[in-house]
Amino acid sequence: MGLRVLAAMSGGVDSAVAAARIAEAGHDVTGVHLALSANPQSHRTGARGCCTIEDSRDARRAADVIGIPFYIWDMAERFQRDVIEDFVAEYAAGRTPNPCLRCNEKIKFAAVLDRALALGFDAVATGHHARLVDGVLSRSVDPAKDQSYVLGVLTREQLSHAIFPLGDSTKAEVREEAARRGLTVADKPDSHDICFIADGDTRRFLADRLGSAEGPIVDETGAVVGSHQGAHGFTVGQRKGLRIDRPAPDGRPRYVLSIEPVSNTITVGPRAALEVTTITCGAPVWNGPRAHDDLTVQLRAHGEVYGCRFEELDGGLTVELDRPATGVAAGQAAVLYSGPTVIGSATIVSAA
Numbered sequence: 291m292g293l294r295v296l297a298a299m300s301g302g303v304d305s306a307v308a309a310a311r312i313a314e315a316g317h318d319v320t321g322v323h324l325a326l327s328a329n330p331q332s333h334r335t336g337a338r339g340c341c342t343i344e345d346s347r348d349a350r351r352a353a354d355v356i357g358i359p360f361y362i363w364d365m366a367e368r369f370q371r372d373v374i375e376d377f378v379a380e381y382a383a384g385r386t387p388n389p390c391l392r393c394n395e396k397i398k399f400a401a402v403l404d405r406a407l408a409l410g411f412d413a414v415a416t417g418h419h420a421r422l423v424d425g426v427l428s429r430s431v432d433p434a435k436d437q438s439y440v441l442g443v444l445t446r447e448q449l450s451h452a453i454f455p456l457g458d459s460t461k462a463e464v465r466e467e468a469a470r471r472g473l474t475v476a477d478k479p480d481s482h483d484i485c486f487i488a489d490g491d492t493r494r495f496l497a498d499r500l501g502s503a504e505g506p507i508v509d510e511t512g513a514v515v516g517s518h519q520g521a522h523g524f525t526v527g528q529r530k531g532l533r534i535d536r537p538a539p540d541g542r543p544r545y546v547l548s549i550e551p552v553s554n555t556i557t558v559g560p561r562a563a564l565e566v567t568t569i570t571c572g573a574p575v576w577n578g579p580r581a582h583d584d585l586t587v588q589l590r591a592h593g594e595v596y597g598c599r600f601e602e603l604d605g606g607l608t609v610e611l612d613r614p615a616t617g618v619a620a621g622q623a624a625v626l627y628s629g630p631t632v633i634g635s636a637t638i639v640s641a642a
């Protein structure tokens with residue numbers, strides 16, 4: 291007998307095809323669009339933002355074509371609290387959060403999954419590009435679209451109720467299939483990085499919420515070399531947008547090495563000073579097999595992959611890279627893989 295599946299439908303191509311595949315496989319599927327924005331009209335800026343009225347209409351149309359019941363669930367308040375406020379608070383604390391990862395952890399596979407289970411559903415299906423084989427998360431066959439990183443924070447329990455029907459397909463195949471199935475969203479562009487910042491201007495979004503406060507930019511010796519309007523506008527490894535009055539003696543570009551929110555100080559230095567090999571993380575979530583062969587770690591979404599070994603220490607996790615990485619920011623996740631399989635993850639606390 292088929293499962294009762296709740297298909298999370300964003301109004302985009304991927305989730306429409308994911309829902310269609312699950313329905314075709316004989317499961318009893320209901321589509322749900324999550325209204326995540328408190329003011330859906332305000333996001334209509336041309337770029338595809340989060341949860342516009344148009345997105346919910348596209349999702350409904352896709353559900354009609356597939357022939358499944360469809361609902362809209364208002365999760366705006368949860369999203370505001372667990373994703374947007376968390377995002378702002380993390381930047382205010384000098385860290386660099388990944389809101390997609392937080393949304394998967396707190397909204398799609400927590401708030402939505404809880405409600406789905408309470409209503410008698412067995413699983414939540416999404417259009418994420420990742421594979422799930424017997425509850426074990428693995429990379430998508432399309433490396434350019436692989437989203438296993440932003441799902442790597444999910445627990446075994448969360449994964450046991452997840453279905454990702456697209457992991458064996460490339461994005462091109464999904465688009466083609468959408469067109470063939472008459473899902474009118476086939477040509478819709480991919481959503482951009484942060485769905486609740488429709489114009490993509492993260493710094494302005496943060497400045498609107500955290501205000502601006504002038505602070506010093508110092509070099510590695512502590513000498514003041516410039517100023518900034520708020521430490522929250524920066525991330526480790528950033529080069530652009532630094533107002534430096536005293537260039538480095540060697541004339542080389544300088545990068546953000548660290549962010550100190552309490553004293554509102556940004557420390558900059560040469561690229562070489564960004565290189566780290568030891569990553570210290572918080573408590574790990576182990577969600578895959580305890581494999582130790584072909585170990586790699588990914589330190590940001592779409593980031594490079596490093597060979598590594600790791601050790602659990604005092605409730606945290608220390609990861610040693612086999613070559614230096616740059617731009618490793620506290621607040622991002624370190625997702626550990628054995629080959630293509632996710633074995634666990636932990637939040638980065640510091641790197642050296």
Ligand SMILES: Nc1ncnc2c1ncn2[C@@H]1O[C@H](COP(=O)(O)OP(=O)(O)OP(=O)(O)O)[C@@H](O)[C@H]1O
Binds near residue numbers: 299322480481
């Ligand atoms: N507002 C929403 N309502 C319901 N489900 C959503 C919503 N936003 C995202 N999702 C689910 O999360 C998945 C991943 O979201 P992401 O923003 O990465 O989408 P995407 O890769 O652009 O896919 P899509 O083409 O389906 O929008 C989607 O495929 C969908 O299943």
